[in-house]
Amino acid sequence: xxxVPNRLNLASDNHQPGKNEPLLRVEQLSVRFAGxxxxxxxxFEVWPGELFAVIGPNGAGKTSLFNVLSRVYQPExxxxxxxxxxxxxxxxxxxxxxxxxxxFQNMGQFPTMTxxxxxxxxxxxxxxxxxxxxxxxxxxxxxxxxxxxxYCLHILDLLNLKEVxxxxxxxLPYGLQKRADxxxxxxxxxxxxxxxxxxxxxxxxxxxxxxxxILEIKEQLGITQILVEHDMALVMGLADRILVLDFGxxxxxxxxxxxxxxxxxxxxxxxxxxEQLPAPVDxxxxxxxx
Amino acid sequence: MxxxxxxxxxxxxxxxxxxxxxxxxxxxxxxxxxxxxxxxLALLLFFSLAGDDWFTIVNxxxxxxxxxxxxxxxxxxxxxxxxxxxxxxxxGGYTAALLGGNPPVGPLDPWGLGLPVFVWLPAAGLVAALxxxxxxxxxxxxxxxxxxxxxxxxxxxxxxxxxxxRFITGGPQGRNFPVPTFGSVSLDQQNSLLGIALTSGQQxxxxxxxxxxxxxxxxxxxxxxxxxxxxRAVRDHExxxxxxxxxxxxxxxxxxxxxxxxxGVAGALYVSYARYVIPDYWSLSLSxxxxxxxxxxxxxxxxxSILGAAFVFALPQIIDYFSLLPPSTGGGGLSSGDLNxxxxxxxxxxxxxxxxxxxxxxLRRLRPTARRLRPVGAGVGKAAVNEGGENIEVVDLLQxxxxxxxxxxxxxxxxxx
Numbered sequence: 271x272x273x274v275p276n277r278l279n280l281a282s283d284n285h286q287p288g289k290n291e292p293l294l295r296v297e298q299l300s301v302r303f304a305g306x307x308x309x310x311x312x313x314f315e316v317w318p319g320e321l322f323a324v325i326g327p328n329g330a331g332k333t334s335l336f337n338v339l340s341r342v343y344q345p346e347x348x349x350x351x352x353x354x355x356x357x358x359x360x361x362x363x364x365x366x367x368x369x370x371x372x373x374f375q376n377m378g379q380f381p382t383m384t385x386x387x388x389x390x391x392x393x394x395x396x397x398x399x400x401x402x403x404x405x406x407x408x409x410x411x412x413x414x415x416x417x418x419x420x421y422c423l424h425i426l427d428l429l430n431l432k433e434v435x436x437x438x439x440x441x442l443p444y445g446l447q448k449r450a451d452x453x454x455x456x457x458x459x460x461x462x463x464x465x466x467x468x469x470x471x472x473x474x475x476x477x478x479x480x481x482x483x484i485l486e487i488k489e490q491l492g493i494t495q496i497l498v499e500h501d502m503a504l505v506m507g508l509a510d511r512i513l514v515l516d517f518g519x520x521x522x523x524x525x526x527x528x529x530x531x532x533x534x535x536x537x538x539x540x541x542x543x544x545e546q547l548p549a550p551v552d553x554x555x556x557x558x559x560x
Numbered sequence: 561m562x563x564x565x566x567x568x569x570x571x572x573x574x575x576x577x578x579x580x581x582x583x584x585x586x587x588x589x590x591x592x593x594x595x596x597x598x599x600x601l602a603l604l605l606f607f608s609l610a611g612d613d614w615f616t617i618v619n620x621x622x623x624x625x626x627x628x629x630x631x632x633x634x635x636x637x638x639x640x641x642x643x644x645x646x647x648x649x650x651x652g653g654y655t656a657a658l659l660g661g662n663p664p665v666g667p668l669d670p671w672g673l674g675l676p677v678f679v680w681l682p683a684a685g686l687v688a689a690l691x692x693x694x695x696x697x698x699x700x701x702x703x704x705x706x707x708x709x710x711x712x713x714x715x716x717x718x719x720x721x722x723x724x725x726r727f728i729t730g731g732p733q734g735r736n737f738p739v740p741t742f743g744s745v746s747l748d749q750q751n752s753l754l755g756i757a758l759t760s761g762q763q764x765x766x767x768x769x770x771x772x773x774x775x776x777x778x779x780x781x782x783x784x785x786x787x788x789x790x791x792r793a794v795r796d797h798e799x800x801x802x803x804x805x806x807x808x809x810x811x812x813x814x815x816x817x818x819x820x821x822x823x824g825v826a827g828a829l830y831v832s833y834a835r836y837v838i839p840d841y842w843s844l845s846l847s848x849x850x851x852x853x854x855x856x857x858x859x860x861x862x863x864x865s866i867l868g869a870a871f872v873f874a875l876p877q878i879i880d881y882f883s884l885l886p887p888s889t890g891g892g893g894l895s896s897g898d899l900n901x902x903x904x905x906x907x908x909x910x911x912x913x914x915x916x917x918x919x920x921x922x923l924r925r926l927r928p929t930a931r932r933l934r935p936v937g938a939g940v941g942k943a944a945v946n947e948g949g950e951n952i953e954v955v956d957l958l959q960x961x962x963x964x965x966x967x968x969x970x971x972x973x974x975x976x977x
Contacts, residue, residue: 340803342799342802342803361807362799362802362803363802363805363806363807363808364805365803365805366803366804366805367805372803374800374803379796379797379800380792380793380796380797380800381796382792382796383789383792383793383796387789390786390789391789391790391793391804391806392804393786394786394789394790394804394805394806395804395805397786398786399785399786399787400787400814401782401787401814401818404781404782404785404786404787404788405778405779405781405782405785405787405818406778406781407781407784407785411785412583413577414786415583415785415786416577416581416582416583417577417581419581419582419583420577420578420581422581423578423580423581454804458804458805
């Protein structure tokens with residue numbers, strides 16, 4: 271990449287002009303499990319092209335939020351509108367078709383699939399062949415397969431994964447598995463990409479590489495992203511805006527600089543005594559609540 | 561460096577697609593042609609040299625292989641446990657009997673419409689598939705163990721129906737079944753084809769082989785396509801599959817219906833070859849034999865299904881044929897039947913514990929790995945070291961031979977670097 275913008279200057283005031291509708295609007299969302307509130311009254315908007323981060327201590331409700339957006343959890347109350355469409359009326363598998371792709375926090379779900387097959391699986395909604403045509407594998411099916419393999423190889427190329435295209439996911443080192451998962455999510459050609467701790471467990475070099483990829487997705491593909499991540503350096507460096515959750519509630523929302531200076535955030539992360547967030551650290555220690 | 565979005569859309573126009581992205585062809589490598597040649601040669605040798613007894617053993621095995629494929633599609637590829645295979649085979653068998661059987665002579669004879677084979681053979685599959693489509697929506701709500709129990713119930717319901725619908729099944733005494741007849745060529749008699757005299761066993765062999773070949777091709781094609789990937793995703797992780805846009809119900813239903821179809825066809829072939837079947841034949845123990853076949857042969861693998869069928873359905877007969885064991889005494893001694901039951905119980909446990917890939921997994925592992933891995937391996941080794949930093953173990957490539965997934969096999973895997 272020739273031009274990496276100064277990350278800290280990625281201000282949010284350059285929302286794409288002319289687009290005055292948020293891509294995602296979450297209103298007063300509450301999720302409860304057996305009396306435990308995972309999310310209470312969470313509201314926010316994500317604008318087209320934006321890189322929106324959700325942070326918070328462990329157990330703050332970040333993954334619950336993603337699970338609502340993937341329609342895995344049914345919220346108790348609230349509305350979610352995606353691209354003008356009521357997301358909560360969709361079935362889980364329709365969410366992908368609507369244009370939302372999500373990476374997995376942990377890998378290992380599909381250990382025997384090769385990297386290329388995994389990306390092709392990601393293109394499931396972009397392909398058509400039904401069971402009869404697939405079983406015959408003639409003309410159109412073969413061509414569809416070929417076209418989509420070409421598309422996937424292109425994405426593998428971008429993410430430097432081409433060399434491992436035929437390796438089963440389970441045989442790859444963790445970092446490569448996570449990268450393959452990101453590639454799979456990109457292969458879905460989403461309008462909104464949900465990144466669930468994309469750099470967890472990665473080495474410093476890998477974190478930098480993924481950060482670059484995330485920026486390229488934003489700058490060059492214009493795909494809107496929501497990032498859940500513990501790596502503060504990454505979040506502060508990349509995000510346009512940040513939403514901070516604590517015990518399922520929104521405690522702050524704003525640009526990275528504002529969040530870094532927000533006393534409520536500092537308190538949530540570090541307890542009473544500290545005055546400010548430390549300079550970007552590799553990984554924040556888990557907070558006392560668990 | 562990064563993709564432009566128009567990339568995918570421009571592909572819809574007819575244009576040159578990159579070679580490296582070409583889906584592997586069935587016979588895309590010299591190795592495959594070699595295997596095909598060896599296979600054809602072996603079949604020809606068998607066909608011209610084997611005696612009638614051998615044709616009996618092998619023909620039953622070919623039928624069993626079709627049913628094993630059916631179960632492997634549902635349980636091996638899609639992960640839906642089923643003990644109901646015998647029920648769907650029975651449905652196919654009695655559909656064949658009803659449509660193809662001889663019209664009744666006496667008032668107590670079971671019905672038969674006397675239709676030709678190209679009606680009753682597909683119809684057997686279609687009726688089984690239709691019943692599968694009716695049962696599927698409620699059965700497939702359940703998972704794992706519970707689905708196993710529901711499909712088990714099907715076997716018992718079927719058994720009750722088969723015993724009591726005398727006008728179709730002949731009741732507990734059983735009935736006669738149609739012989740595949742093509743024009744004036746009836747497969748239970750000696751006929752000559754292109755001037756070569758063929759025994760009944762040889763003609764059945766050709767028919768079974770053809771149907772098995774078509775079924776195997778269909779399942780193989782499915783496994784390497786969009787639908788097959790979705791099936792494996794559903795098996796491995798349902799929520800993950802749904803998040804990627806896979807409609808779980810649709811995929812499970814598809815597998816269930818196609819599996820039922822193949823089981824129905826296998827059932828029809830079985831009755832037309834055995835000629836006489838009592839309702840008790842379609843029992844739980846028949847279903848379990850197929851479960852044994854996919855576990856011993858290899859889960860989610862076409863060749864594994866065929867090998868598994870051979871292990872479970874042909875090996876006992878071969879042992880009998882060579883009289884390696886005394887015939888069943890009914891008294892104290894160990895009969896071949898007892899020994900088989902014992903052996904398969906043991907084999908299932910051994911394979912589950914030590915070789916979950918089955919016989920085919922064992923064979924694939926024994927193949928020289930270096931040849932397949934070298935081109936990929938060289939690049940990967942570097943990639944792992946370069947990007948690994950301190951945190952990531954550098955895996956020993958030769959120990960991680962790709963074992964499953966069609967992409968991983970064959971020399972084409974080496975074309976990446």
